[in-house]
Amino acid sequence: MLFSPSVIAARKARVAKALRPLLKDSDVVIVHAGSPIQKPGGLDQTYPFLPHPSYFWLTGFRRPGGISVFTLSDGWIDFVQPVTREEKVWEGGGESYPGTDLKGFEAWLTGRSFTQRFILGQHPSSLDLAPEEDRAGLLEAFLGTRRVKDQAEVDLIEKLAAIANTGYRRIRESLRPGMTERDVQIEYESTVLRNGSEKLPYETIVGAGSNAAILHAIPTLRVIGDKDLVLIDAGADVQDYCVDVTRVFSAGGKFSDQQTALYQTVQRAQKKSIALCRPGVEWRDVHLASARTMAEGLKDLGLLRCSVEEALESEAIGIFFPHGVGHLVGLKVRDTGGPFNPHPKRYAGARLRVDLPLKEGYLVTVEPGLYFIDALLSDDETRSKFKDQIHWTEIEAWRGIGGVRLEDDILITESGHRNLTEII
Numbered sequence: 263m264l265f266s267p268s269v270i271a272a273r274k275a276r277v278a279k280a281l282r283p284l285l286k287d288s289d290v291v292i293v294h295a296g297s298p299i300q301k302p303g304g305l306d307q308t309y310p311f312l313p314h315p316s317y318f319w320l321t322g323f324r325r326p327g328g329i330s331v332f333t334l335s336d337g338w339i340d341f342v343q344p345v346t347r348e349e350k351v352w353e354g355g356g357e358s359y360p361g362t363d364l365k366g367f368e369a370w371l372t373g374r375s376f377t378q379r380f381i382l383g384q385h386p387s388s389l390d391l392a393p394e395e396d397r398a399g400l401l402e403a404f405l406g407t408r409r410v411k412d413q414a415e416v417d418l419i420e421k422l423a424a425i426a427n428t429g430y431r432r433i434r435e436s437l438r439p440g441m442t443e444r445d446v447q448i449e450y451e452s453t454v455l456r457n458g459s460e461k462l463p464y465e466t467i468v469g470a471g472s473n474a475a476i477l478h479a480i481p482t483l484r485v486i487g488d489k490d491l492v493l494i495d496a497g498a499d500v501q502d503y504c505v506d507v508t509r510v511f512s513a514g515g516k517f518s519d520q521q522t523a524l525y526q527t528v529q530r531a532q533k534k535s536i537a538l539c540r541p542g543v544e545w546r547d548v549h550l551a552s553a554r555t556m557a558e559g560l561k562d563l564g565l566l567r568c569s570v571e572e573a574l575e576s577e578a579i580g581i582f583f584p585h586g587v588g589h590l591v592g593l594k595v596r597d598t599g600g601p602f603n604p605h606p607k608r609y610a611g612a613r614l615r616v617d618l619p620l621k622e623g624y625l626v627t628v629e630p631g632l633y634f635i636d637a638l639l640s641d642d643e644t645r646s647k648f649k650d651q652i653h654w655t656e657i658e659a660w661r662g663i664g665g666v667r668l669e670d671d672i673l674i675t676e677s678g679h680r681n682l683t684e685i686i
């Protein structure tokens with residue numbers, strides 16, 4: 263088990279405290295691990311099983327089928343699937359997790375005649391349950407608790423940062439013109455896997471030259487030139503915990519003046535945004551600090567015709583910085599920010615996945631970026647919409663440079679923040 267029994271007990275106590283005021287005696291909260299998903303046409307093959315993050319966080323268990331329930335009178339009960347002889351033969355599966363045999367779950371549930379069942383983990387596919395009740399308040403109470411990282415999680419994230427660092431160091435040592443983006447990916451991934459990463463938390467992004475402007479660039483066989491900058495967005499993962507980091511290198515060992523200007527502008531933005539991170543600060547303000555700093559940079563470089571203020575209000579900055587400044591991270595690359603922002607508002611041209619005030623214990627990525635994206639810069643509609651804001655003739659000299667993004671994982675602390683990926 264990745265987490266000790268005392269860490270798990272403390273998490274269950276924290277969630278219980280958050281749920282109690284919202285529950286009646288006749289309510290039950292059910293958290294499912296989920297079941298393996300069959301591959302289409304794959305006969306007995308399934309995708310690698312990943313437990314629902316809420317279930318894994320709560321129990322530390324990674325076996326399919328498990329169910330954790332909470333009632334006011336019983337507290338938490340874990341129903342677990344014992345390891346079968348078949349599994350021992352085929353998978354070498356070891357010990358079962360402690361708990362009540364899953365076989366007893368349905369009888370327990372019907373025997374208690376609950377009036378409301380709230381499902382907070384994975385939705386079960388095989389169990390015959392009543393339609394879920396309105397669970398928004400409970401879900402927020404649970405995920406709001408989970409969003410605050412405990413010390414064991416912070417320690418693990420720092421360990422993952424050290425693993426990712428071995429991959430980035432390997433890139434620094436091995437990167438040469440003539441390699442392909444795919445070579446860079448292989449150097450990075452083989453190094454972090456050798457150093458303890460169990461898998462990659464997301465598809466590794468490697469973009470050389472103009473490909474660095476593709477936000478989710480899939481590494482290709484493109485040969486890296488000596489004048490190319492190379493953007494790498496890659497992490498490390500242990501049991502779905504991860505770091506999410508982006509760095510930019512020069513293939514030839516030296517940035518051009520333009521590349522330097524771009525890099526330094528993004529670096530200034532990242533520093534400003536990180537400096538703002540502390541409890542009580544609205545996430546949108548962390549985003550707007552980056553947007554403003556980068557608009558100032560573009561203005562200084564002669565790429566804007568309008569004021570910095572107008573670049574933000576007209577959303578012209580969003581042509582160069584089209585994404586949010588970051589997201590919650592930790593247990594999976596998108597941690598618990600999503601469900602509470604189903605219709606994200608736009609701020610300076612970007613939709614924010616998270617629109618919350620920061621609290622102590624939150625872990626967020628701060629990842630401003632500036633890009634020269636062909637699909638936007640060549641678009642007639644964009645060009646006419648922003649004809650008064652963007653210096654289109656000046657832009658031509660920047661086409662093909664790609665983009666720069668710098669990303670670190672920032673823990674919100676009582677007095678401010680701590681950069682958990684700073685060593686990279």
Ligand SMILES: [Mn+2]
Binds near residue numbers: 506589629669
């Ligand atoms: Mn990210």
